[in-house]
Amino acid sequence: MADGRPQPDCLFCKIVAGEIPATVVRETETTVAFKDINPQAPVHDLVVPRAHYRNAVELAANAPELAAALLVEAAAVAEAEGVADGGYRVVFNTDAHAGQTVFHVHAHVLGGDFLSTFGS
Known part of the structure; x- marks a missing residue:
């Protein structure tokens, strides 16, 4: 069972710890939000928990709050990024076949323009 402890080889754990720089957008006691280094929309930020969980399913099962x-x-x-009124997308990729490349759960927040529909 996952316990949320930081993993020494995890890129996002290192960003949360301040060991690797990132353009931080917001921080809370439990989360850090930063700019994606390969943006897919005018606004593309990642929101990660400070605790390490592999994906959204593991997070929900072990720490629903x-x-x-x-x-x-x-x-x-x-x-904060000015896209709430026009609309935005929140995406969780779960495991490699869905495109997850860093195995520390993270929400992609995308917006700032009309986003394509899925499958386009």
């Missing part, structure tokens, strides 16, 4: 906090913070990031 933190999963809720992550979604609340995604909305706050959208507001």
